[in-house]
Amino acid sequence: MCRVVDLRRAVLAKNDASAHDLRAHLAGRGTAVVNLLSSPGSGKTALLERELLRARERSVPVAALSADLATENDAARLARSGVPVKQVLTDGLCHLEAGMLAGHLDGWLPDGTRLLFVENVGNLVCPASYDLGETLRVTLASVTEGEDKPLKYPTAFGLAHLVVVTKTDIAQAVEFDEDAFRANVEQVNPGVEVILTSARRGRGVGALLDRALAAADGAPVHEPVMARSHPHHGHTHAQPEAADAMAHTHP
Amino acid sequence: MHEMSVALAVVDQVAEAAGRAGDVTAVRSVRLQVGELAGVVPDALAFCFELVCAGTVLEGAELVTEAVPGRARCTPCAHEWAVGMPPRLTCPVCDGTGTELLAGRELQIVDVHWVDGGSPPAPAREPIPEER
Ligand SMILES: Nc1nc2c(ncn2[C@@H]2O[C@H](COP(=O)(O)OP(=O)(O)OP(=O)(O)O)[C@@H](O)[C@H]2O)c(=O)[nH]1
Ligand SMILES: [Mg+2]
Numbered sequence: 001m002c003r004v005v006d007l008r009r010a011v012l013a014k015n016d017a018s019a020h021d022l023r024a025h026l027a028g029r030g031t032a033v034v035n036l037l038s039s040p041g042s043g044k045t046a047l048l049e050r051e052l053l054r055a056r057e058r059s060v061p062v063a064a065l066s067a068d069l070a071t072e073n074d075a076a077r078l079a080r081s082g083v084p085v086k087q088v089l090t091d092g093l094c095h096l097e098a099g100m101l102a103g104h105l106d107g108w109l110p111d112g113t114r115l116l117f118v119e120n121v122g123n124l125v126c127p128a129s130y131d132l133g134e135t136l137r138v139t140l141a142s143v144t145e146g147e148d149k150p151l152k153y154p155t156a157f158g159l160a161h162l163v164v165v166t167k168t169d170i171a172q173a174v175e176f177d178e179d180a181f182r183a184n185v186e187q188v189n190p191g192v193e194v195i196l197t198s199a200r201r202g203r204g205v206g207a208l209l210d211r212a213l214a215a216a217d218g219a220p221v222h223e224p225v226m227a228r229s230h231p232h233h234g235h236t237h238a239q240p241e242a243a244d245a246m247a248h249t250h251p
Numbered sequence: 252m253h254e255m256s257v258a259l260a261v262v263d264q265v266a267e268a269a270g271r272a273g274d275v276t277a278v279r280s281v282r283l284q285v286g287e288l289a290g291v292v293p294d295a296l297a298f299c300f301e302l303v304c305a306g307t308v309l310e311g312a313e314l315v316t317e318a319v320p321g322r323a324r325c326t327p328c329a330h331e332w333a334v335g336m337p338p339r340l341t342c343p344v345c346d347g348t349g350t351e352l353l354a355g356r357e358l359q360i361v362d363v364h365w366v367d368g369g370s371p372p373a374p375a376r377e378p379i380p381e382e383r
């Protein structure tokens with residue numbers, strides 16, 4: 001017999017549930033996750049190297065996990081800061097998922113870690129859809145990528161708690177239009193803070209650490225419009241066990 | 252391309268529900284709502300879906316995607332608008348930023364059309380005609 005069965009389930013419900021569990025588990029251990037998203041080569045590792053050093057200087061216990069499609073170069077760079085670092089090879093998978101992250105933290109994340117920085121796979125599309133249980137989601141763009149990046153990747157920028165511009169030391173050379181960039185960010189994520197940094201020259205270094213610590217200490221984090229959605233469709237989290245009861249049948 | 256992961260998540264959930272139902276022999280179609288701001292490309296998803304279904308109870312199933320346009324409402328001035336792509340999430344009337352997203356982030360399995368070994372229940376009312 002043919003049936004049409006109402007499932008009414010969020011496709012990424014499993015990831016969302018794992019992210020929820022991980023967030024609660026880490027909160028219990030006093031750790032907050034900072035999820036860093038950007039295109040390949042925007043300068044995530046370079047800025048993180050600086051922020052990890054700054055954290056060490058300030059005696060803030062931090063750790064970093066870097067996800068890469070294939071190489072261990074980023075972890076080697078980050079490890080020079082002296083903080084615990086782990087490289088995760090995704091074997092071609094273009095993003096991290098919460099369950100994978102939890103597996104990698106198990107048995108590695110040192111006790112007492114205040115902040116765990118996660119360098120996601122360089123990609124502005126896929127990682128945006130996966131909550132990693134982070135307290136702060138940061139999307140980065142370098143001045144060389146064009147002011148319209150936020151419009152081309154609206155979910156990556158629209159779901160960010162903080163937007164970071166990198167490589168401002170070469171902004172003049174590439175005629176980066178800061179006002180246009182800010183306006184584009186505002187269009188997809190009204191009210192989000194945008195900070196300007198140059199890992200090369202040290203500009204803005206420490207701001208990311210400050211924002212992350214504030215969030216970890218419970219200061220209110222920006223709430224993006226895109227994350228504030230209230231779909232009208234109801235019972236999104238209906239349990240599939242209820243499926244049979246709701247089946248429409250026809251012979 | 253995370254459409255592959257998304258397709259896997261769809262197939263996993265449907266296969267799980269079918270397993271729980273016990274006697275599902277085939278899945279004809281799966282209906283998905285995909286919001287304009289869900290960050291998923293329906294064509295890429297359909298392609299991946301076909302690959303992922305192979306060898307499962309969903310083999311040959313059709314993926315029916317319903318696009319959900321992005322809509323927003325300005326809390327201060329009550330204006331409602333279609334956000335478009337790229338989305339505009341500040342109010343086009345008052346330029347306010349107190350925006351509520353009404354729709355557009357959906358990525359949800361709506362229903363599944365499957366075949367099982369069960370016998371039809373005694374019709375208590377007119378059978379609902381097949382959708383589509
Ligand atoms: N001029 C300048 N170059 C920078 C800066 N930060 C990073 N770069 C350069 O940009 C390139 C990429 O930097 P990474 O830090 O590796 O970027 P990433 O985002 O970690 O790259 P993936 O992990 O491959 O996605 C390197 O050649 C860096 O030297 C900066 O502040 N100024
Ligand atoms: Mg890197």
Ligand SMILES: [Zn+2]
Pocket residue numbers: 094095123125126252253254
């Ligand atoms: Zn991808």
Ligand SMILES: [Zn+2]
Pocket residue numbers: 325326327328329330342343344345346347
């Ligand atoms: Zn308004």
